[in-house]
Amino acid sequence: MKALQIERAIARFAAARVASSWRAGAGGRFLRVEDIDPPDLPGQGWVRLYPRLAGICGSDLATVDARSSRWFEPIVSFPFVPGHEVVADTGDGRRVVIEPVLGCAARGVVPPCPACAQGRSRHCENLSAGEVSPGLQTGFCRDTGGGWSVAMAAHESQLHEVTMPDEAAVLVEPMACAVHAALAGPANGELAVVIGAGTLGLGTLAALKSYRPELSTIAVAKHPHQKRWAGELGARAVVEPGELRRAVRRATGGWVLDNGQLSGGCALVYDCVGSAASLADALAVTAPGGTVVLAGMPSPTQVDLTPLWQREVRLAGSYTYGPEPAMGGRHSFDLAAEMIAEHRLARFVSAKYPLERAAEAISHAAEAGRRGAIKVVFDLRGEKRRQMEGK
Amino acid sequence: MFTDRFGHFPLRAPDWPSSVPRPPKRPDLGVHYETEWARKYPVRLARALYTEGITRPFVAAVARPKVRGLDRFENVDGPVIFAANHSSHLDTPVLLAALPDRWRHRLVTLAAADYFFDTKLKAVYFSFALNAIPLERNKVSRRSVDLAQQLAADGWNLLIFPEGGRSPDGWGQEHTAGAAWLAARTGSPLVPVHIDGTGRLWPRGAKRIYTGETSVTFGSPIAAGLGRDELQAQLEKAISVLADEARTDWWQARQRAANATTPSLLGPKASAWRRAWQLGASPKDRARRRSPAGHKSWPPKPFGR
C-alpha cells in the first residue's frame, strides 16, 4: 500500500534540518511515497481503517523538518507513518474519526494506570509499554500506521463515529485540542488574549466564543485571512504581533513599561504558537497572578522566566483532549463536533493534496499563513483499497 | 570546574576564621593620607618636570593668565602662605603657572581631604601633581596644622583657599578661619591672591572646560603678628581690593578701599537668578551671540546628540 513513512535515518534528518532552516516545510522533499505492508493488527480490539482525509498538523511539520524536541525520542517508535488527524472508513462501513492518544486501553495494559482509569488517557504513564510499540499517539508509532497512508490500524476505544462531511470531520481532532485548551484557563475573568491564528488559534477563539461566551478576546494574527477569520470568530480586537502589548494596555489600562512589558495586563493568555517570541509576548501581557495556557507545541526555546516568578504567573500546558470537567464531563470530541457545526469551520480546510504531492502539501502547510491557508490535508478517497484482511 | 581546581587556598586568599577577631583597619585615606613621599627629591624632580611640561602649557592654552603684583612680595625671605579666592579647579594650576620659579617648586597646596583624598588613586595623583596635603574642610584638625607648621618650618610655602570650597554660583563665599589659623601658628606672612575668570572657564559642575582669559593679582603680604580674627578680616578685605583692582585699576581700587566702598565679593543679597544675572554673560555665551553665522550646521551633527 502507499504510505509516507518516516525512518530513523540520520542523513535524512540532517538534510531536512538544513533545508528547513532555509525554508519551512522543506523537509517534505525528503519524503517519498513508498509501498509498504499495511500494519498488522497489534491485538484484541484493533480494527483496520482506511483513511479518507488526513490533516497536516504543526507537530507533523516539526517531525518532517526534523525540529521536534528530543523529549519525544523514548515515546515514538521508528519507522512510523505520520497522520493523526484522520477521518476514515472502517471495514464494516462506519465512518469514524480517531482519538489518536495510545493509552492503556489501546495498549492492552491491565489494569490501566490511574490516569487512564479516570479517562485521562492523555496523561497515560504507559506510553512505551504494553503490546504496542512506544508511541504517544497514532501517527508516531511503528505498529499502528498513520493517516498519511491508504490503510492503518486503530483500537476500538479510539474511534468516534461521525455523520458530518469529511472536511468537517478531519477537523474534529485539532478542534478538540482547541476546546481543551480554551477550557484549560481558569473560569473567572473578562478578557482573554489568543496569540496565533492558525488552526489552533482560530479554534481556540471559536471554542471561547462557544463555551466561554463571557470572555471578550483580543486575537493576534499576522495575515489578512487570519484577521478576517478572527474577526468572524468574535475577537473584539484583532492586532498584529507588534501591536499586542499596546492593544492589551488599551483594554486593561495601566502602563507600558520601558522594555515593553505591561504594568498590569490580561489575566488569561493563550499561546497557540509556542515560539520563544510568542511566549515572551504572552508573559509580557499577562497580569500578575494570571495564567498563560501553552496550547501550541513549543520547540526547544529560550525564554526569560523572571516574569513567571516575579508576577506569580502560572504557565499551564494544554495537550490533546478528554472528558472536560468544566463542561460537565462531556468529551472534547463531542464539544468540538458541535462547535465545528456551529461556526461552519469546515471552511478551514483550504487545500487537499494526494499523497504523491506530499512535498507540495507539506510546504503549503508550513507556509499556510503566508499563502492564505489554514488547514492543509491529504485526500485519500481516490486511492485504491486492496482487500488486505487476508495478508 | 575552574573554581573547583583553582578556587582554593593557597591559590586563593585565605578566609579569616570567624572565631578570630579581625584587628581594626588603620585609616589611610582622607586626612590620614601620608604624603611625605611626595616631598622626596626624586618625586620633586618628577613634579617639576610635570609642572613645566604639562601643567603650564595646559594653563597657557586654556586660561592665559595675566599676572599682576608679583613685586609686592618678592622681597619676603622666608616661606609665605598664599590665600586665594576659589571658584574652579583651574585655580591651583593657574596660580602655579603664575608664580615665579622660586615659589612654584616649593609650594604645598592644602586640599580638601574629603574630595581630593577620598580614593587611593586621587590621593596619589594630587599629592604628586599639586604637592597637596589633606586638610579637613570645616574644622582645623591637629594633624593638618602640625603638618603645615612643620612644612613651614622646613621652608615650604603653603597655598590655601580660605573659602573652604569652590563657589557654587560664581560669587565669593565667607572665609573660614583656616588661613588665619595657619598664619597664626606658623608665623609665615599671608599673601592675598585674587584669581579672576577661572569660574567662567570651568565652573563647578560643568561638564567641559572653555578657553578664555584669566588674571591673577597678588597683594602685599600681611604679617602674622595680629590676632586671628583681625588677620581673617584683613585678608578678606585685601582680596576684595585686589578684585576691584583687577576689574578697574589700582588707583580706583585704592580710593574705594580708603572710602570703605570696595564692592563685596559676596555678591548682592538677592534671589539666585539676580546673583547669576549680575555676573553677566560667560565667554562661550558671548561668542555664540556675537557671531550667529558661526554656528555650524553643515556638515551636520548626529541625530539626537
Add this chain to the structure above:
Amino acid sequence: MPRPGFVLEVERSTPPVLMWHGEGYRLERLPAERSRVIYAPEPLAPLADPDAAIQKALAEPVGDSAPLPELLRAGMRLTIAFDDLSLPLPPMRRPDNRQRVIEAVLDLAAQAGVDDVVLIAALGLHRRMTDAELRHALGDRVFDAFAPSGRLLQHDAEDPDGLTYIGRTDHGEDVEVNRRVAESDLLVYVNINLVAMDGGHKSTATGLMSYRSVRHHHNVRTLQHSRSLMDRHNSELHTSAWRIGRLLNEHVKVFQIETTLNNDAFPPQMSFLQKREWEWDLRDRATYLASSQGLSLLSPTSRRSIFHSIKAPHQMTSVQAGEVEAVHSRTIANLHRQQLVDVEGQTDIVVFGLPHIGPYNVNSIMNPLLVMCMGLGYWFNLYVGKPLLRPGGVIILSHPTPWAFHPVHHPSYIDFFEEVLSVTTDPLEIEKTYEERFANDEWYRHLYRTSYAYHGVHPFYMWYWGAHALEYAGSTIIVGGDRKAVRRMGFKPATTLADALEMAEDQVGHDPSITYMRCPPVMLANVH
C-alpha cells in the same frame, strides 16, 4: 530689495519645479498650460539691530500698556512665558528670538530689583523640552541663571496642584490656567510668530491652560469652522481663544511681546531650496544633484538626522510689545508683509510637497498623523479669503509617510493610529467615541508630565486640524506614501505625481487646473 511672491503659469519651457518629499526633494514636471506654481516672497531684510529694536519696543509699547520698566518693581511676582519647541521651523540659529527678548526683559527686571522671577515654557499639551532644547531657545546665560535654581519651568496641563480655575467666559468656556501665571503680578509672554495662526490670545489660551480649557477651542466644531486657521477673524478656534484670553487679561496683567521672522529657512549652502528654478546657477544645480543623489544612498534614519540638524538662518524682521490685541494686529501686518501672495481664483487640484519637519516633530519622526496634520491642517489652511482649492477638489501631498512613530514623543499617536483609525476616520465620530478615554489615560498623563511625550489627546488634534479639509476636499492622494499607512487614514497612495494627477481626474474631470504651492518657505495665499 526682496521681490514679492508671484504665481507662475507653467508652460512647456518651464523647468521642473522643486518639490519636498519628507527628508528629501525631487524635481517634478507639472502639466503645461493648466498648472500654476505659487512662489513665496523673498526673505525681507532683517532688523539692523534687533537688540536695540527690542529695547525700544519694551520702552514704547503699543496699545493700552505702560512701558515695561514702569511695570516692574521690587517685590513683585514676575512670570515670563515663552513659545515652546514647535516654533520656529526649522529651529533657528542662535541667538533665538526668545533669547534676545528674554535677556532684554531680564535686564530691566534686574535693574528694578525684581527677585521673584519664573520662566515658563508655554507647552500647552506639547511635549516637554529637553535641557539642550531649552538652552538653545533661551541661550546659556538665561538657562544657567534660572535652570539650576528651579525657576525655569515647563507648563504642566495635568498638574492637579499647578492650575488655577479663574472662571468661565460668556460662552461657557472654562478658563483654567497655570497657577504661577494666575498668581503673578505680571505675565510677560514672549512669542515667535512664524505663521498667522500663532500669537495673540492663542498664545496664552493654548500654551498656559489645562486640557479643560484647551478643549473648548481645539475640537471638531471650531476646526471645521476655521476658514482659515491662518485668518483669526474667520476662525472659530481663534474667536474662542480670544474670549478665553480676554478673561485671563482681566485677572492677570499680560505684557505681550511678539516677534516675526523673515522666511530665510535654509542655510546658504542649500540656498537653491529657496531659489526659483530658472535662476539656479551651476553651483545650485550641482548641489541639488549631489545632495539628492547622496541622500538616496542613506537610510531613512540617517537622512532624518541630517535634516533635523539644520538650523535656519531666520532673522528678526519686527518686534512689538504691549497690550495683546494691539500687538497682535501689528504682528499680523508685519507677517503679511513677508508671506502674503495674491492668487487669482481657485483650482481643481492643489499640490503640496511636505518637508521633513512640522511643529510637532522637531528632533523626532514625522509620523502619518503628522503628515495628515501638516498637509490638510497647515498647508491647506495657508490662505486668507477663500481656499485655494475649489470645493470637492483633490489634495495631492508628497511625502513618504512611513508607518513609523517616535515611541517616546508620540506614544498616544501609536494607539490612535492602530486602534481609532482602524475603526473610523470621521472626526466627529472619533471625538465622540474616543477622546475622553485618551484624555484620561493614566499612562499618557504620566508620560506627558514626566517624560517627553505629547499629551494623550494630541493625536486627536492632529486629526481635527484637518477636519475642515476632510469635509471640503473630494479626496486626498499621497505621492510616494507607505500604502498601508496612507490607506489607514482613508487616503489614496500613488507612486508618482503623474499617477496621482491621473487618479485625481476621476474626481475632478479631464484637464483639471493644478496649483502647486512651493512651500517651504511658508507663505499665505490671498485668494481672490
